[in-house]
Amino acid sequence: MCDKMATLAWNIRILRTKRYLLVTECINVGASSRNYLKSFTVSSREIPESNSSSLDAEEKSLIDSLRNVSRMSSNHLKQYHRQPPELPYKDIIHRKKLYALYGSASGEDARILWPSRKQLIDKELEEKEEGCSLFDRLAQIEVEKQERETALKERHKSVEKNMAQMSKWIEGYKKKQEVSANEAKARAAKKEALLEEARDYFGYKIMANDPKFEQMMLEKEEKEKKEAKKMRKEAKLKKQADRLVDSKEKPVESKNT
């Protein structure tokens, strides 16, 4: 054990000197200095070669740690060298991510990348439940298209039917317009006549909405009403008289007969 530790310590010393040599070599690039350095290494104690080649894992890690002068944390160093970091806790998402980024070097089982069997079957069942066959859906589209076309055809038909009657309808409409226009004309003429009459009556031009004119109109109406009543009465009397005459004449006729 003691021996081993001693050799290890020796190895470390050699490593340190080597690093030092490297640095110095970089600084003074000259044959003389290089020779001097060589002599420096040669003068050191000899180590058996087999010992240096078969380093334990422990030693290797120790040497690596000495080599690492980056002062990065171990995980950061690993990530820098594209190696999977050692995480204290890994859930399934982390594990998937590690496999995707570092491949089989991550040490994960690649099967976790797929969804679990339960998830898969659930998805499948859901799709089966919700899904509709493509043929049915295409048929549905076809049906809808047909419906739209038939609706359009019907619309066209109704339009044609109506268009056939269009000339007749236009004629009727024109007639109606004419009648109403004539009526309006007659009404206007009557009003004009009345206004003229009023002008004759009052002696000056009068507006249709004048209260005097309205009064006159009322009076006139009353007069007309009275006249009408009178006429009716007279007609009635005349009728009665006629009837009387008839009744008087009848017996005469009967006598005559």
Place this chain on the structure above:
Amino acid sequence: MATFTVSLLRTCNKCRQIIKPSLSFARNTYLNSRLKCEQNVRLLTTAPPPLNNSSLNEENVAEKPDYPTDFEVSYDEFKYVLPLLPRPTVPELPKHATFPTPSGWFPPNEELIAKQTFLIRRTKNHLLPVYPELKRVQVGPYKAIKHSVIIRKIEGDIWALEAELREYLLEKTGLKVIKTQVHEVGRFIRIRGMHRPLVAEFMFERGM
């Protein structure tokens, strides 16, 4: 399932038989495929796709492991992945026999450029570094948009370029004033107004 070539030909690529056209491109059951010699139709497939007719048996699910029992690692198909990845850099220009190309692109004219006191380099995408800018401003109660054009990647005499460009724009647009901003340190010129096509024309005339 794989990439295949059916749609527009009536003969199969490999067996040279006449394919009866079908409703579907593929062998999917839902499409009720009537495609003949479909195995030969596939071009890029490496393995015949497993047409799985097994139906779902829910009773056995509990007994099976949580994840797939087995998987296969294949290195051959990785060649189909490579063209799918984006290129890290802008690719080199292809050699065109004549210019302009169908889309109207042409390279800078070195002879004309040598005559100028300034230089405007093309971008990494081989296009002019002329960009529109848009600024929303509030002028009193009104909201407005200020349009401007910015020219970048300018080398050489930036003031000469500005003077020449302003003259050109004044002549072409017939405006009384063209407002510009020259940034000597940032090496850009900003021009007020939507003059991008004219600026581009100006630069093409000078071989940039």
Place this chain on the structure above:
Amino acid sequence: MASKVTEKALNLIKSLPRVAISNVKDLPGTLYKKKTNRSAGRKKKGRGDKGQGARGTLDPLGYEGGQRPLIDAVPSEKYYGKYAIRRQYPPISLLEIQRLIDLNRVDVTRPIDVSSICNTRLYSLDVAKNHFGFNVTEEGCDLFASKVNLEVQWVTELVIAAIEKNGGTITTRYYDPQCLAALFDTQAFFEKGQPIPKCKLPPQDALAYYSDPNFRGYLADPEKILMAREKLAQKYGYKLPDLTDDPLKDLLLMRKDPLQIFYGLEPGWIVNLADKCILKPKDEDYLRYYSNVY
């Protein structure tokens, strides 16, 4: 002696009254209204006493006290109606595609699809904005001069004519958002280590388009597509190039399976970029799930 101006100014000062506290004024611009926190230490924060103003419960803009508001009363065409749930197809013109080809940004020796356009890093799609792929617009249809196999999501008749006139082929293809996300950023998708998804079939309102031979839908009958090609060539008056003896025939007739989103790769496979390999499931359940659509 000082200048005339100074002399004048001094004389003026002599005639002016003495500077006193009564006639000292602040310099212009130095006076300003001090900004104070007008809500600190105040109970009502300047909003008055009680009511809607104090409580911030004013009616929303356009509300007319329960009466049908003007915005509802006036009929309008809902051009942007339901825009939040409608499928969006960002445009890319034929001119832009030609420019990409001219500058070697897309590889013409392979079919051009969403992934090859997005891998240029000049165009991008966003699933969160309801993007469902590219709409190829007609700009530059006259100068388009490349023989390509194009696969996009939305086209018009003129675009199809422009591409088929040059001996190319075109397909319209639907991708569901999950597949589209995998397509427009392939690198990010492969780095996630997810299995390649199987593409869903188009929804009912898009199925008519994607099964229409006039729009070269990927679910249309190939024979009808042949006829539609001929018809379009006659309509626009160009000679349809014969594809049977074409050296690029294999390229031009390359199509994806309706479930497939990448050429040569099947749904259910996993691409590992670190090991440069592909993992294929061998389990019966998984194979069944990834190769069927219900």
